[in-house]
Amino acid sequence: MILNPSILALLLSSLLLTLLVGHAFLTGVRIADKWDITSGSELQLDLERSTYLVSTIMNMALVVQLLSLFLFIFTADSLHTRLSGAMCAAGSLAANAYGYPVLVLKIANFLLCGIWLVINHVDSRAYDYPLIGPKYLLLRVIAPLILMEAALQLLYFMSLRSRALTTCCGSQFDSGSGPITSVIVSLPPAFALSLFYACMAAVLASGIIFLAARRGALVFGILSAAALPVGIVSLVAFISPYYYELPTHHCPFCIMQGEYGHIGYPLYLALLGGGVAGISCGVLASFRGAESLRSAVPAVQKRLAAVAVALYAAFVLLVSWQLAFSSLRMVGG
Amino acid sequence: MTPGIARYRNILDFTLRAMLRRRGKNLLVLTLFTLVIAVFASILLFTRSLRHEAGLVLKEAPEIVVQRMVAGRHDLISAEHVARIASLPGVRGVAPRLWGYYFDPSANATFTLVVPPDGGIGEGKARIGVGVGRSRKLFRGNTLVMRGYDGREHALEIEALIPEESELVSSDLVIVSERDFRSLFSFPSGRATDLAVTVANPREVGTVAGKIAELLPDTRTVTRDDIIATYQALFDWRSGVMGLIFASALISFALFAWDRATGLSAEERRETGILKAIGWETADILLMKFSEGAVIALISFLGGCILAWLHLHFFWGSLFGAFLKGWSTLYPYFRLAPVIDPYNLAVLFMLTVPPYIAAILIPSWRAASMDPDTVMREQ
Missing domain, CATH: 2.40.40.20 (Barwin-like endoglucanases)
Structure with missing residues (x-):
């Protein structure tokens, strides 16, 4: 096992989070079982108070998840000197079977925590807690995932061996590598480019239509959810090479390094933030029926859609800027 | 100003005044937390500076060093x-x-x-x-x-x-x-003592080292990358062990903060009761409690970083430098230039702040969800 303060910080924070979310999970189970809004019993009052605890814990979970996602990538990046063959985070993550699953879980948990908090926010706007059912159902999904993330992260760091042989991002994000990455990397640039712009245009258009006409929130949510993987695939397929100005270098982690002005951070933040806001906007569409939420849902949806459109637009602008001014040309002359 | 920000500003304003009223209690938590953060910040800063120095040194090192071995010992x-x-x-x-x-x-x-x-x-x-x-x-x-x-x-x-x-x-x-x-x-x-080999193409260092080992079986080759990796592993490991040792201090502090946040004085309980009676919601009081925590965490974090910097700059990390440096008594003492980078600050933040927030989370919620009439009836 490799031991250093950043690994310690990651393990400690995920341990804390697991304990707290575990507590929230148990409270949530109690709430879901015993909830009776019409009752004025001591138990019901107690449960209503407990909802504040659960939402406070989830607030903290969201912040810690976001920080630990970036700290995890950064730590993996700084570990590459300790592993033979690794040149950035890609190699460190591939050093054993747990690296990439942890990363995927970190992203998924961040998204789920964000969606949970949006639902919670809407729920607290109504007098009769209409979303208590779906909210605690979602919590039952999130809690095991956070536990799984903590366990896999521990396994990942425990089974890292100094000087272990791994691959560098140059060979990992290469057409001869694993089935998924090789498909992504060997996508024809013109096709990847048009897929990216078509998807982003659809998201932005549906968002603007929703903002103007208050219709199609579900479509917007689904498109936002689709834009997230499309964005990541595009980052690997052509956006990163444009930043490196090297058509063969597809690594999605190196763009976070100082040599490229840490441009990866705003890109990923815009993509993740847009994803959370857009998906939540779509999720809220299914809660419109509740009587007590008649005014709250549209107001929150409007704000979410505006945030999602702004972040996705920022992402597209950042990418387009680089495409226009990079000295690399992968499409046309 | 939007109503949301105005509301938060008022709550923060109230929080700061309330904290000043209970100066003694808050100062104690603040001092302890600052000290805990200063310890971790010193470890991180010291390690970072050592790595920086090692990097400067090794930039000039030869790509391969060839040493002769006799019975497993370095020989001429x-x-x-x-x-x-x-x-x-x-x-x-x-x-x-x-x-x-x-x-x-x-x-x-x-x-x-x-x-x-x-x-x-x-x-x-x-x-x-x-x-x-x-x-x-x-x-x-x-x-x-x-x-x-x-x-x-x-x-x-x-x-x-x-x-x-x-x-x-x-x-x-x-x-x-x-x-x-x-x-x-x-x-x-x-x-x-040994031979320094320079290689024309940096990508061939490994191959050349292998060929030398084959040509001269009584020697061992040490490449610059090996040295860099070893230094990093050494400094990382040492700071990790130090961190683990001081984790006990962190846990003690978290328990102390938990205890402090749980044991509300009669005056604090009355204050919460009155605030609720005049229309504050549970969420407002929770926000107030967390603002209190955030203020303490922020001041302690900055204070701890400054203390660590002073410790390193003016006292050469004398408290535990010997362990991190390694050479202890036989080494002429030296100064290190403290190197601060955002990555280290992020690690320090993740290491120290979440435990504190987690410790005050449940007590704060307990305090915020008290019923005004229960509190008033106690009087």
Whole structure:
């Protein structure tokens, strides 16, 4: 096992989070079982108070998840000197079977925590807690995932061996590598480019239509959810090479390094933030029926859609800027 | 200003005033948290500075060092090997290096004696690192006397002090001419301490090292990448162990903060009761409690970082530098330039702030969800 303060910080924070979310999970189970809004019993009052605890814990979970996602990538990046063959985070993550699953879980948990908090926010706007059912159902999904993330992260760091042989991002994000990455990397640039712009245009258009006409929130949510993987695939397929100005270098982690002005951070933040806001906007569409939420849902949806459109637009602008001014040309002359 | 921000501003305003009213209690938590953060910040800062120094040093290191081994121990290498290695394809140059350690009883420190590869220093002269100068109270023009392996005393005139670009490496250095070196240590002629190999293409370092090991089975090759990785592993591991040791301090502090947040005074309970009675919601009180935590965390974080910086800059990390540096007593003391980077700050934040927030989370919720009438009835 490799031991250093950043690994310690990651393990400690995920341990804390697991304990707290575990507590929230148990409270949530109690709430879901015993909830009776019409009752004025001591138990019901107690449960209503407990909802504040659960939402406070989830607030903290969201912040810690976001920080630990970036700290995890950064730590993996700084570990590459300790592993033979690794040149950035890609190699460190591939050093054993747990690296990439942890990363995927970190992203998924961040998204789920964000969606949970949006639902919670809407729920607290109504007098009769209409979303208590779906909210605690979602919590039952999130809690095991956070536990799984903590366990896999521990396994990942425990089974890292100094000087272990791994691959560098140059060979990992290469057409001869694993089935998924090789498909992504060997996508024809013109096709990847048009897929990216078509998807982003659809998201932005549906968002603007929703903002103007208050219709199609579900479509917007689904498109936002689709834009997230499309964005990541595009980052690997052509956006990163444009930043490196090297058509063969597809690594999605190196763009976070100082040599490229840490441009990866705003890109990923815009993509993740847009994803959370857009998906939540779509999720809220299914809660419109509740009587007590008649005014709250549209107001929150409007704000979410505006945030999602702004972040996705920022992402597209950042990418387009680089495409226009990079000295690399992968499409046309 | 939007109503949301105005609301938060008012709550923050109230929080700060309430905290000032309970100065004693908050000051205690603040001081302890600052100290805990200062310890972790010192460890991180110290390690970062050591890595920085090691990086500076190793930038100039040869790509491959060839050492002769006898029964698993490092031995002197014959100069005849130079030509054999130089004939390998890909090798740009091979230079025999002369260096060694000299224990100086009067300074109670070990000096590193080095002969520059290009000559460049006259016989009977020496250039010394600032650490050597400090420990023996020597200046330019003075004489450095060393006892040779033949029992005689060797006097060297100090030509200059080595400018301190990187004190970690130059601090204990004594640069002498080849002849002085050989006579001081009774060093056999035709032998060198080791060989420094430079390689034309940096990508071929591994291959060339492998070929040398094959050609000269009684030697071992150490590449620069190996050294960098080892240093990093060493510093990382040491700071990790230190972090683990001080984790107990962190946990004790979290328990203390938990206890403090749980044991509300009668006055605090009354205050919460009155606030609720005049229309504050549970969420507002929770926000107030967390603002309190955030204020304490922020001030302690900044204070801890500043303390750590002072510790390193003015006291050379004297509290636990010996453990992190490793050479302890036999090393001339040296100063490190503190290097602060955002990555370290993020690690420090993740290491110290979430435990504190987690500790006050449940007590804060308990305090915020008290019923006003229960509290009032207690009076």
